[in-house]
Amino acid sequence: MKMITIRWALLLPLLLLNHWGNAQTTKPAVPPASFLVSFPTSKGTQFDGRLLLMLSKNNKAEPRFQITDGPETQLAFGIDVENWKAGQLKAFNQSAFGYPIESLKNVPAGEYYVQVLLDKYQTYHRADGKVVKLGWDRGEGRQWNQAPGNLYSKPIKIKYDPKASKPITLTLDQEIPPIPEPADTKYIKHIKFKSERLSKFWGRDIYLGAHVLLPEGFDEHPDARYPLAIFHGHFPDDFSGWRTTPPDTTIPCTYSARFKLDCYNRIEQQEAYDFYKMWTGPNFPRMIAIEIQHANPFYDDSYAVNSENLGPYGDAITYELIPYLEQKFRGIGQGWARFMYGGSTGGWEALAAQVFYPDEYNGCYAACPDPIDFRAFTVVDIYKDKNAYWLESDFKKTPRPGTRDYLGHVSTTLREANMRELVLGTKSRSGQQWDIWEAVYSPVGADGYPQRIWDKYTGEINPKVAQFWKENYDLSYILKRDWPKHGTKLRGKIHIYCGDMDNYYLNNAVYLMEDILKETTNPSYDGEVDYGDRAEHCWNGDHTQPNAISRLRYHRMFIPKWAKEVESRAPVGADLKSWKY
The missing domain is CATH 2.60.40 (Immunoglobulin-like)
Incomplete structure (x- = not known):
């Protein structure tokens, strides 16, 4: 037995060396292709x-x-x-x-x-x-x-x-074939504008666009100059909510599963036609209304702010595109004569642009905004939670919800939504919601792509990235931090609306911002925060209509509202009458 043991002791290193050599040179097995x-x-x-x-x-x-x-x-x-x-x-x-x-x-x-x-x-x-x-x-x-x-x-x-x-x-x-360019009409013009700031950042020509809705009497009043109504949100094929003819009753009805309404396409057409009649009628304020196109390599929308990953979209929109449009279409061209409104992404943008450019805009109407306080990044507190996907405890893991209806029924978990994006694109390239938040808010990583706020697969939150988000894009935190400096410029300009059963839990962040706004002094914010009872995404402050209807009425709701409010915030000597002919 002793001799056998000695022989194995001598042979064992050689056997291990041979095994290790084979392990180093053998390629891992590749699964067969399906x-x-x-x-x-x-x-x-x-x-x-x-x-x-x-x-x-x-x-x-x-x-x-x-x-x-x-x-x-x-x-x-x-x-x-x-x-x-x-x-x-x-x-x-x-x-x-x-x-x-x-x-x-x-x-x-x-x-x-x-x-x-x-x-x-x-x-x-x-x-x-x-x-x-x-x-x-x-x-x-x-x-x-x-x-x-x-x-x-x-x-x-x-x-x-x-x-x-x-x-x-x-x-x-x-x-997939090209999309035809929309044609100009008497009221709607389509603009494509090269941004020098963005072109320099991306190393190639980058264009911003806009659908421009001209006021009734624009040609008949060549000396008139107009305020600018800026509708933020995802870019439509043409100016949203606009139709110069009655609904087409020959087209098949389409059912809205979201609102449980039949012929919703005809309802949309009727609302758009009604707005046309109001816009051209005798009592509607005369101004220019625009919808901005700022799709980019990451998403259909830039969030209208400067970003390490997307470039200076905030400056490009505020200091390049808007002055160009005002000059081309006889806008007043001053900050007091501009205001913004929008829902969801557009709601966040309207509020963010007002906060970051307080002198350049005179009011924002933010409906169902994307998370405006990252202590409630939907259902995640990115500063305190360790994991975005799970409520963890000693003995179980509970998945965080992603989407619900007004009764609280959950149809998607937060992890499921992110796994879908991970299939559609790595490195924040899916072109979807969670990835664009990451692309806009995060610092640039060493590989040139956005740093992850959390591990896309496990959900583990990166506290350093969360801190960067806080200092640069947490609107609630920034508003409180900078109120002593900008409060007088923001007084009366902030209006926020959200359903208390928002499908994406966006009302959670609105509650937190409301608490901060209520605490403002010297001056008080003197604005508005309102909630829709059991209202889903994207309730916008109209208590008289169901959200299926009110969501189609942004222009007619907020343009007249601002026209009345501006009188209290316009500078002495401002022209408040000629554009109301």
Whole structure:
């Protein structure tokens, strides 16, 4: 026994060395491909981007239009591609990250409609020295499933078995067509404006846009100069809520599942036509109304502030685009004669621009704003909570809710919404809600992309990034911090509205800001905070109509409201009459 032990002692180091050498040289096993994807030379030679594979159990719509946060979602899987050449096969195997099922190996065998799509990226050489690969707006508002130029395949029906050895081959042989430019009319003009500030930041020409609604009598009163009403929010195809003809009763009715109303499309048309009649009628204030286009490589909207990752959009809008529009369309061109309104993203922007540029705007009407106090970043306190996705305790983990209805029924968890984004794009590139907050508010990371506020997969919060958010974009904190300096400039200008059952829990942050506003002194804020009882997203202060109607009436609600209020905040000698002809 002793001799055998000695021999093994001599042989053991050699055996271990041989094993370690094999371990170092053996490549990790690559899971077999379930799907192979390519694109033909007729569609291009080489691309970067996010390649998405989608599986649907139904053909109610193309799979690319069925990837949602809600329970009705179908399946999606994503991989990054760089320098992908025509004819080269890209594989989707069990390592591809998916939502809501994370791996193809766990997808039940069965029949599916399958589709692939390539969300294309461009390379940007930014002024900060960072080189990044991102998408870009092509008139659709940075929407991956609608962006002109993105490649996709027609849906086909397949039988899928995760244990099958033969992969399914798919070809990106379709291309989303360009979006036609809207035509100018008597009342609506469409502007495309090159921003020098943004072009310098991004290292290429960057344009801002605007839909401009001219007042009745604009041509008949060539000497009149007008206040500017700025409607913030996601950029529509044309001026929202505007229609010069009665509703088209020949088109099929569409049902609104959100509001449980039939023929909601005709209701929208009727409201838009009614606004046209009011706008051109004898008693409506005459002013210029604009909707700004500031889609960017991260999202359909810049949040109208300066950002390390997006560039100086706040300055570009305030000091470049708006003065240009006022000069072109005979605006008064002074801060007292400008005001802002909007809902959701637009609500946050209206309030943020008022806070950051107190001299340049004379009032904001912020409905259902995105989180304006990061102690209630929806349902997360980014300063105290350690994890965004879970309420943790000694013996269980409870998922945080993401979306609810007015009765409190939850349809999405916060983690589920973020996992969907992680499939659509890594490095904050999904073009969706949580990623744009990160892109706007976060400092730039070493790789040129936004630093994560929390680990996108685990939800673990980064306190250093949270502190950066606080000092630069937490509107409630900033308002309190800077009130001694700017309070006199903001008095009477702040109006906030929110449903107390907002679908995204946005009312939580409004409560916190209201507490701060109530404590203001020398001067008091002298504004307005109001809540809609059991009202969902995006209630805007109208207690006389259901939100399905009031959400269509932003222009007619806030333009006359400001026209009355401005008399108390306009400087001595300001023209308050000529534009009310």
